[in-house]
Amino acid sequence: MQAPLDIRGFKLFQGYLDPQAQAEILAAIQAVVAAAPLFSPMTPFGKPMSVRMTSAGNYGWFSDRRGYRYVTEHPSGTAWPPIPDSVLDVWRDVTELDRLPDCCLVNFYGPAAKMGLHQDRDEADFSWPVMSISLGDDGLFRIGNPTRGGKTEAVWLHSGDVVVMGGAARLTYHGLERIRQGSSRLLPDGGRINLTLRVVE
Numbered sequence: 650m651q652a653p654l655d656i657r658g659f660k661l662f663q664g665y666l667d668p669q670a671q672a673e674i675l676a677a678i679q680a681v682v683a684a685a686p687l688f689s690p691m692t693p694f695g696k697p698m699s700v701r702m703t704s705a706g707n708y709g710w711f712s713d714r715r716g717y718r719y720v721t722e723h724p725s726g727t728a729w730p731p732i733p734d735s736v737l738d739v740w741r742d743v744t745e746l747d748r749l750p751d752c753c754l755v756n757f758y759g760p761a762a763k764m765g766l767h768q769d770r771d772e773a774d775f776s777w778p779v780m781s782i783s784l785g786d787d788g789l790f791r792i793g794n795p796t797r798g799g800k801t802e803a804v805w806l807h808s809g810d811v812v813v814m815g816g817a818a819r820l821t822y823h824g825l826e827r828i829r830q831g832s833s834r835l836l837p838d839g840g841r842i843n844l845t846l847r848v849v850e
C-alpha cells in the first residue's frame with residue numbers, strides 16, 4: 650500500500666483499488682441496492698437531497714424532518730443488507746482496526762448531485778475514523794476546517810480512491826461539490842458511488 654497524501658489530516662490513498670477490485674465491490678454494492686433500493690432522504694428543512702442513498706450494516710443513515718440519525722431499517726421496513734466482505738477487507742487493510750464498521754452508507758451521485766459542507770457527527774464515538782471509497786465518475790471533494798467557515802481546498806477523487814477521515818480531522822467539514830460526468834466507465838449508466846464506512850455505536 651502506497652503512503653497516503655495528507656490533506657488537512659485526511660489521508661488520501663489514490664488508486665488504492667485496481668479496476669478488478671473496483672468491479673468486485675461495485676457488483677457487491679449493486680446487490681445491496683437491489684435488496685435496499687436507493688432513496689432521496691429529506692433534509693430537516695423539508696427538501697429532498699440530490700444524492701440518492703441506501704445503507705448496508707446494522708445501521709443505515711437516515712434523514713427527515715425530525716433530523717439526521719441512524720436507523721435499523723430501510724424505509725421499506727426491511728433490515729439493511731450486510732456490509733459486503735470485499736468492502737470490510739478494505740477497512741481492515743487501510744485502518745488496521747479490529748473494530749468493524751456497523752454502517753456502510755452508499756451515496757449515489759447523478760450528473761447534478763452534490764453534497765454541501767458538513768461534519769459527520771451522528772456517530773457515538775468520534776475516536777473511530779470514517780473511511781470512504783469512491784467508484785465511478787470523478788468527484789470534486791472539498792475540505793474545510795474543524796469549525797464552519799474559513800479557507801477550503803478541493804481535490805478530485807477518482808474511482809478506486811480511499812479516504813480516511815480520522816484523528817484530529819474526524820470532525821473536519823467536507824462535501825462533494827460536483828462530479829465530472831462521463832469520466833469513468835465503471836458504472837454502466839455513469840454517475841459516482843461513494844461508500845462511507847462508519848462505526849455508529
Ligand code: SIN
Nearest residue numbers: 756781790825843845
Ligand atoms: C460524505 O461525506 O458522506 C460523502 C463524501 C463523498 O461523496 O466523497
Ligand code: MN
Nearest residue numbers: 767768769823
Ligand atoms: Mn460526510
